[in-house]
Amino acid sequence: MSTFATIDNNGPLRLVQVGAGGMGQAWLDTIIANPDVELVGLVDLNTDAAHAALADRGLQGVAVGTSVGEVAAATGAHAVVNVTVPVAHHPVNVEAMFAGLPVLCEKPAAPTVAQALSLAASAEASGQLLMISQSRRYFNSLTQLKAMAGELGDIGVITTEFFKAPHFGGFREEMDHVLLLDMAIHPFDAVRHLTGQDPVSVYCEEFNPPWSWYRADAAATAVFEFAGGLRYVYSGSWCADGKETSWNGSWRVNGARGTALWDGDNAPTAEGLEGAVLDIPVSDGGPEQIAGSLAEFVAAVRSGRVPNGEIHSNVYSLAMVEAAVQSAGTGKRVRIDDVITAAYAQALDAERNAEVKAVLSGWGSPLGALSGASRGVSA
Numbered sequence: 333m334s335t336f337a338t339i340d341n342n343g344p345l346r347l348v349q350v351g352a353g354g355m356g357q358a359w360l361d362t363i364i365a366n367p368d369v370e371l372v373g374l375v376d377l378n379t380d381a382a383h384a385a386l387a388d389r390g391l392q393g394v395a396v397g398t399s400v401g402e403v404a405a406a407t408g409a410h411a412v413v414n415v416t417v418p419v420a421h422h423p424v425n426v427e428a429m430f431a432g433l434p435v436l437c438e439k440p441a442a443p444t445v446a447q448a449l450s451l452a453a454s455a456e457a458s459g460q461l462l463m464i465s466q467s468r469r470y471f472n473s474l475t476q477l478k479a480m481a482g483e484l485g486d487i488g489v490i491t492t493e494f495f496k497a498p499h500f501g502g503f504r505e506e507m508d509h510v511l512l513l514d515m516a517i518h519p520f521d522a523v524r525h526l527t528g529q530d531p532v533s534v535y536c537e538e539f540n541p542p543w544s545w546y547r548a549d550a551a552a553t554a555v556f557e558f559a560g561g562l563r564y565v566y567s568g569s570w571c572a573d574g575k576e577t578s579w580n581g582s583w584r585v586n587g588a589r590g591t592a593l594w595d596g597d598n599a600p601t602a603e604g605l606e607g608a609v610l611d612i613p614v615s616d617g618g619p620e621q622i623a624g625s626l627a628e629f630v631a632a633v634r635s636g637r638v639p640n641g642e643i644h645s646n647v648y649s650l651a652m653v654e655a656a657v658q659s660a661g662t663g664k665r666v667r668i669d670d671v672i673t674a675a676y677a678q679a680l681d682a683e684r685n686a687e688v689k690a691v692l693s694g695w696g697s698p699l700g701a702l703s704g705a706s707r708g709v710s711a
């Protein structure tokens with residue numbers, strides 16, 4: 333497990349945000365609301381969008397530019413929040429880390445597991461923290477569900493039903509694997525958080541209901557097997573009108589001593605065998621969603637404590653998505669380790685940065701390099 337540089341300045345952490353699009357707006361409001369951070373720069377290829385986002389909020393004195401390295405140097409920034417589109421995550425994160433800045437990056441870490449491995453090696457080579465913001469880990473009711481699951485003994489099966497009918501327009505209605513690539517990483521990551529385990533394999537079917545308004549498959553059912561036999565069954569559709577679930581989906585956790593249910597919005601409920609202590613109070617775990625990941629990032633760069641979403645561990649969440657897509661394409665069960673091993677060969681082949689390549693080569697096996705981190709971060 334890599335360690336990373338910490339920051340012990342007095343006063344708020346000076347942040348440069350990269351990306352002033354749809355989600356970037358939400359991040360700006362979250363940064364403004366947190367007194368432990370201060371926005372000093374806003375980077376976007378579209379500087380008009382950056383200026384407009386600042387003007388909308390009455391923010392003055394924030395540097396604007398198109399290069400994260402230049403804006404960070406000009407502002408004396410301490411850290412970067414990356415809210416660009418997924419294809420820009422790798423170059424922006426690498427530029428920031430090698431400029432000496434830790435990065436909090438929106439999910440997914442990168443479009444491919446191979447690029448995510450390159451990012452993990454870049455974090456080691458630069459000595460900086462790269463944390464992927466998996467904002468759906470930060471729900472107090474999920475924290476409560478995790479505590480309940482811990483009372484249920486061995487877990488046999490966890491299910492998530494995700495059924496919604498959004499009309500996004502734009503790229504989502506045109507892209508391949510839209511549900512798996514754009515949305516399913518949230519519950520896939522959440523089940524790792526819930527169980528503290530990483531999956532072993534997946535079988536997945538992807539399909540497009542006849543009435544779908546998406547060009548490509550907008551529905552999927554996946555069965556993941558975990559070490560020890562636990563099965564996680566995800567079933568979702570993005571063209572499912574009527575009785576929609578929450579954005580977190582609807583969860584069931586069944587263990588040897590009982591069952592817990594979570595509708596994704598409200599406090600979970602549970603019913604168990606005699607002796608199971610399931611009357612767990614509502615968790616007050618602090619800020620939720622992206623405010624929660626920002627708070628954890630700040631605490632991590634201050635303390636050196638490895639946060640949720642640290643890049644080495646997060647590779648497994650992305651690998652769950654890539655394995656599910658591969659399984660849907662081949663009709664076969666796919667092992668997660670095989671996906672990571674194949675991605676490692678691709679990453680070694682593609683890497684052009686000599687320092688990063690040396691770190692990748694030094695791993696020998698990617699599984700060993702990732703597993704220590706994965707165990708240390710409660711998945």
Ligand SMILES: NC(=O)c1ccc[n+]([C@@H]2O[C@H](COP(=O)([O-])OP(=O)(O)OC[C@H]3O[C@@H](n4cnc5c(N)ncnc54)[C@H](O)[C@@H]3O)[C@@H](O)[C@H]2O)c1
Nearest residue numbers: 351352353354355356376377378415416417418420438439
């Ligand atoms: N956590 C969540 O619930 C959630 C929800 C929505 C989006 N997201 C994630 O947030 C990220 C951004 O999504 P969005 O909907 O805001 O996209 P968007 O297209 O609305 O905005 C992206 C912005 O990044 C800018 N950009 C692209 N490449 C850049 C580069 N190399 N350097 C600087 N700026 C660059 C674009 O000009 C654009 O303004 C994605 O990774 C997405 O998956 C997360």
